[in-house]
Amino acid sequence: MHQQAIIERVPVPPEFIDALRERFGAQVQTGEAVCRQHGTSEAHFAPVLPDAVVFAQSTQEVIELVRLCVAAGVPVVPFGAGTSIEGNALPVRGGVSLDLSQMTQIVAVNAEDFDCTVQAGVRREELNQYLRDTGLFFPIDPGANATIGGMASTRASGTNAVRYGTMRDAVLSLTVVTPQGEVIKTARRARKSAAGYDLTRLYVGSEGTLGVITEVTLRLHPIPETISAAVCGFETLQGAVDTVVQSIQLGVPLARVEILDDMQIRACNKWSKLDLPEVTTLFFEFHGSPAGVAEQVETVGQLAAANGGGNFQWASTQEERTRLWKARHEAYYAAVNLRSGAIGWATDVCVPISRLPECITQTKADLATASVPGTIVGHVGDGNFHVIFSIDPKAPAELAEVEMLNARLVERALAMDGTCTGEHGIGIGKQEWLAKELGESTIDVMRMIKRALDPQDLFNPGKIFTL
Amino acid sequence: MHQQAIIERVPVPPEFIDALRERFGAQVQTGEAVCRQHGTSEAHFAPVLPDAVVFAQSTQEVIELVRLCVAAGVPVVPFGAGTSIEGNALPVRGGVSLDLSQMTQIVAVNAEDFDCTVQAGVRREELNQYLRDTGLFFPIDPGANATIGGMASTRASGTNAVRYGTMRDAVLSLTVVTPQGEVIKTARRARKSAAGYDLTRLYVGSEGTLGVITEVTLRLHPIPETISAAVCGFETLQGAVDTVVQSIQLGVPLARVEILDDMQIRACNKWSKLDLPEVTTLFFEFHGSPAGVAEQVETVGQLAAANGGGNFQWASTQEERTRLWKARHEAYYAAVNLRSGAIGWATDVCVPISRLPECITQTKADLATASVPGTIVGHVGDGNFHVIFSIDPKAPAELAEVEMLNARLVERALAMDGTCTGEHGIGIGKQEWLAKELGESTIDVMRMIKRALDPQDLFNPGKIFTL
Numbered sequence: 001m002h003q004q005a006i007i008e009r010v011p012v013p014p015e016f017i018d019a020l021r022e023r024f025g026a027q028v029q030t031g032e033a034v035c036r037q038h039g040t041s042e043a044h045f046a047p048v049l050p051d052a053v054v055f056a057q058s059t060q061e062v063i064e065l066v067r068l069c070v071a072a073g074v075p076v077v078p079f080g081a082g083t084s085i086e087g088n089a090l091p092v093r094g095g096v097s098l099d100l101s102q103m104t105q106i107v108a109v110n111a112e113d114f115d116c117t118v119q120a121g122v123r124r125e126e127l128n129q130y131l132r133d134t135g136l137f138f139p140i141d142p143g144a145n146a147t148i149g150g151m152a153s154t155r156a157s158g159t160n161a162v163r164y165g166t167m168r169d170a171v172l173s174l175t176v177v178t179p180q181g182e183v184i185k186t187a188r189r190a191r192k193s194a195a196g197y198d199l200t201r202l203y204v205g206s207e208g209t210l211g212v213i214t215e216v217t218l219r220l221h222p223i224p225e226t227i228s229a230a231v232c233g234f235e236t237l238q239g240a241v242d243t244v245v246q247s248i249q250l251g252v253p254l255a256r257v258e259i260l261d262d263m264q265i266r267a268c269n270k271w272s273k274l275d276l277p278e279v280t281t282l283f284f285e286f287h288g289s290p291a292g293v294a295e296q297v298e299t300v301g302q303l304a305a306a307n308g309g310g311n312f313q314w315a316s317t318q319e320e321r322t323r324l325w326k327a328r329h330e331a332y333y334a335a336v337n338l339r340s341g342a343i344g345w346a347t348d349v350c351v352p353i354s355r356l357p358e359c360i361t362q363t364k365a366d367l368a369t370a371s372v373p374g375t376i377v378g379h380v381g382d383g384n385f386h387v388i389f390s391i392d393p394k395a396p397a398e399l400a401e402v403e404m405l406n407a408r409l410v411e412r413a414l415a416m417d418g419t420c421t422g423e424h425g426i427g428i429g430k431q432e433w434l435a436k437e438l439g440e441s442t443i444d445v446m447r448m449i450k451r452a453l454d455p456q457d458l459f460n461p462g463k464i465f466t467l
Numbered sequence: 468m469h470q471q472a473i474i475e476r477v478p479v480p481p482e483f484i485d486a487l488r489e490r491f492g493a494q495v496q497t498g499e500a501v502c503r504q505h506g507t508s509e510a511h512f513a514p515v516l517p518d519a520v521v522f523a524q525s526t527q528e529v530i531e532l533v534r535l536c537v538a539a540g541v542p543v544v545p546f547g548a549g550t551s552i553e554g555n556a557l558p559v560r561g562g563v564s565l566d567l568s569q570m571t572q573i574v575a576v577n578a579e580d581f582d583c584t585v586q587a588g589v590r591r592e593e594l595n596q597y598l599r600d601t602g603l604f605f606p607i608d609p610g611a612n613a614t615i616g617g618m619a620s621t622r623a624s625g626t627n628a629v630r631y632g633t634m635r636d637a638v639l640s641l642t643v644v645t646p647q648g649e650v651i652k653t654a655r656r657a658r659k660s661a662a663g664y665d666l667t668r669l670y671v672g673s674e675g676t677l678g679v680i681t682e683v684t685l686r687l688h689p690i691p692e693t694i695s696a697a698v699c700g701f702e703t704l705q706g707a708v709d710t711v712v713q714s715i716q717l718g719v720p721l722a723r724v725e726i727l728d729d730m731q732i733r734a735c736n737k738w739s740k741l742d743l744p745e746v747t748t749l750f751f752e753f754h755g756s757p758a759g760v761a762e763q764v765e766t767v768g769q770l771a772a773a774n775g776g777g778n779f780q781w782a783s784t785q786e787e788r789t790r791l792w793k794a795r796h797e798a799y800y801a802a803v804n805l806r807s808g809a810i811g812w813a814t815d816v817c818v819p820i821s822r823l824p825e826c827i828t829q830t831k832a833d834l835a836t837a838s839v840p841g842t843i844v845g846h847v848g849d850g851n852f853h854v855i856f857s858i859d860p861k862a863p864a865e866l867a868e869v870e871m872l873n874a875r876l877v878e879r880a881l882a883m884d885g886t887c888t889g890e891h892g893i894g895i896g897k898q899e900w901l902a903k904e905l906g907e908s909t910i911d912v913m914r915m916i917k918r919a920l921d922p923q924d925l926f927n928p929g930k931i932f933t934l
Contacts, residue, residue, distance in 0.1 A: 194886075196910070384659065
């Protein structure tokens, strides 16, 4: 397992744990099992256990917890569903893992305004179940059933981002408990505003390093009149990618377009009991009016045919659609479990779309000669794709090889004016790449903001950059 | 004229001006006329003259100027086209007005990726002329022909925002000269990224208070296959607003939908030589495929008819469309000049769309009893509208009345969970309202960021909030 650089733990005195128990009673847990669960990530990072886990149930409790921690100089690491994959929620300096997963209230749904406000612990699937009768949906869908607070913190996206944007676009306003123990709202509910610094966007993607997000106001979208989903196999990876790039360049408003290479299809067939031909495949979804969807399908079908694509296989019922996208959302677990007992490592580059065919085919060539199995899956409409490696944790050489392959991939993406992370965030896994991507002067500005807002460096310390 | 609170000018020693001249020669100007031009806004604020105007021609020159100013403790106030209307570019503490309008290079157009990079002084109309042959366009269009740098600084939007978003959405990356005299790039060219704090969005809307934007990378959009524009008069203001709100709630992807009340139509008829019936009118534009546009027109036409709208009058040629939208863009000047020699004051509230009919009709009732002429014009699809007052500068009672009317309007919008400024920014005009909108704790976070990034308070000091 990857042994991240050792960061000194902050010593937490027993009196502090006693003070926590006095205020929060059974909401404080220090047992090995719960601490291990909060100190282990879904990826390849070694576990780091918190000194205590506190389950908060309200913004008021978060305020009180933050004040206790700040007074005692103890780190606070917000924790949602624990599904991030850059070690984003690992308490690398110890302290309190602040679990928000019990904050599951839907505070308000304003259907006429296409927005809702939820507590940070609400999960995306539960939100969409709740919204079903309103005719609206919340589009952002990372693979896991993450919490809304966690998704805001990592600036998550998913399969719908090509049409509906990322958490950057989806969040209208946040309630945040600051390191000063104050509660702030970053914006009103108007769809646009020019009222001062865009604190909403500053907190979206700040990974808990500037305070604790406790409530999120989200933009929603009307469930389209017509939804059609299809899969289409391709003779070559290049042909599949070219089809997507050309569709985007023609302005086709694709709602979803996902690529899965032959290896990923094999993994999904096994994990999700599908029976797709094991070739590079695009998963499409089209949203619109009946006529609009027909137009889109016509255009994309012609491009696919010209690029070596087969016939579209339609998932015409809601059940078939759900089965297809469930398989897509489980792609990470499917790929990691190509080998039993394996640990996962997902890369996350995103490049300008014109460079995507080159980036993805060069990466596929790397994988062809690698000794560790790696699949390709991604949000090609955004220029974002993942390689998911299935690593034997007992073979250090495999981890070293994947580190090298990831480095080659990120260097390739940066050379194309891309980013090392389209949607997973920096956490502890991408810090050296962030520096190469943006330069130290840019990170210095981030550091100035961090020091100003969290002068004791207690909020998810050790993440995104070193101070 | 409005006499803003006196802020002490920073004394600028003659040696400093000499040092500027030594480095920048004729690019430094201290004459009364040029200083007055850079110290006067298009709205109702009293002029405040800079000590010198420096015309920069490159990022390198901005770096050198910033370093000179910071070393001497002299304020730097970025200036683009001077078309902002909350006093955003007034040098209220004196110092250097840094004029970026000569930085007009189109640095790169990446047509396949739908993006371009421009220097901050490029104006939106010139950019679109330049792009014409690429099949792409840049949608953000405030009334004035503003510079891209100024539009980024105030988080501007305009008539297309309902479909294409605001500068928040349009900016992919910025080149900024920081108060430390370093040049940073805030992001790569990928369409999405989760790489650390979203400095792009922090600088968009920061009104020059955190550094100087010198280059902007923008998202572009394909010119739609079909564009149709129409106007439609309504029996009542409420009927017009209801038509828009219902269209939005049905998910019609309107490209533009603007409301102009009877008074504003009268002003436009006079200023732009139109001959529209002087009733509340909606200006529409529909973008899409031929079939898609036909669908939109069908839906909106039915809603308009049900809400007391007349027939759509189509602007079918490019010339007619241009004439229509030029009139819309000149609405501010048309309204202010309803009385000769008058000065303007534009309000800028934005509310959740479900509250818009109520907000706008109550405002119209206020105007009916006011003694100062005021028109209503706005981006109703966003919930954003302006009252443009035409004020006699020699009648202090008029200014006082408008202040009162504006206060009533902003209070009304805030009570509806709206914002005091949809797109004009805070500048010096909206500071007390920002505090009421977001609360002092939220503004304290902005202050911490400002102090951290600009510790001497030299970059557009006195704007957005008081330190």
